[in-house]
Amino acid sequence: MxxxxxxxxxxxxxxxxxxxxxxxxxxxxxxxxxxxxxxxxxxxxxxxxxxxxxxxxxxxxxDDKISKTIERIKNLIIDLVHYQNEKLKINLSTYLAEDLKQDYSSLSNLFSETEGTTIEQYFITQKIERAKELLIYNELTLSQIAFDLNYSNVSHLSNQFKKVTGFTPSNFKKQKIVERNQIDLL
Structure with a gap:
């Protein structure tokens, strides 16, 4: 069971x-x-x-199928971003469709209707939360963080980071902001 x-x-x-x-x-x-x-x-x-x-x-x-599917999508993304960095280089839509054995467009529509955001936006939000965590730890350079999170370059990460948080990564780091969101509330 x-x-x-x-x-x-x-x-x-x-x-x-x-x-x-x-x-x-x-x-x-x-x-x-x-x-x-x-x-x-x-x-x-x-x-x-x-x-x-x-x-x-x-x-x-x-208990219901829709809730189970939505939660599985979220958990797959959380696991991928926060615990399996080496797999971040795979195609997200293929990864989800194969694991859930469903067509990605159906999953995407279901997620958007239920959560009010897209799977891709949820994925980006998780990546930014992970970037915030890594910036707070201060063990990796921004280039290393961008590479680990599979961004094409630092500029791409910085642009998404600012769009989501309102801060550039360096401003976030300088201000020593430790304001992070709980993963389960994203």
């Missing part, structure tokens, strides 16, 4: 969900962003208890 979980966007989220499943003695086969695979179906009382515990932590079990 697969469970789809909203707002599960990082390794700590995975640990929190795993902990809740273990507390309820629910056997886990695998766990990844937004998804838990169980070795059996849940009893009604188990599902209700799990829902309650997860809601307390800011997570939500998803």
């Amino acid at each position: 697969k469970l789809y979980i909203k707002n599960m966007v990082c390794g700590r989220c995975e640990m929190a969900v795993k902990s809740e499943l273990e507390k309820l003695n629910i056997p886990i086969l695998s766990l990844k962003l937004g998804e838990a695979t169980l070795s059996r179906n849940l009893e009604t009382n188990e599902k209700l208890a799990l829902e309650k515990n997860l809601n307390t932590l800011g997570f939500e079990l998803l």
Whole structure:
């Protein structure tokens, strides 16, 4: 049985969900962003208890197909941008279509109608959040960040960064702005 979980966007989220499943003695086969695979179906009382515990932590079990698809798109993009830099050089539409086994234009339309933004804009927003994180850490040059996030050049990153944040990357860094958005709220 697969469970789809909203707002599960990082390794700590995975640990929190795993902990809740273990507390309820629910056997886990695998766990990844937004998804838990169980070795059996849940009893009604188990599902209700799990829902309650997860809601307390800011997570939500998803039941309908549209919500599951939207959450899967978001989690694939988050994973790609924040945890799998080497894969950023692949074509996003192909990546999503292959993983979700659906036509990209259908996914794009569904995402736009449901979220009020495009998949591409969501992807850019995630990349800018990652760039902000890397700028705050101050371990990489802007050129290295642009390369890691698969921008064609520093200018392209700088233009998108300013468009999204209102600051150039260097102004952002100079002002020591640590104002970052939570990934699950983007």
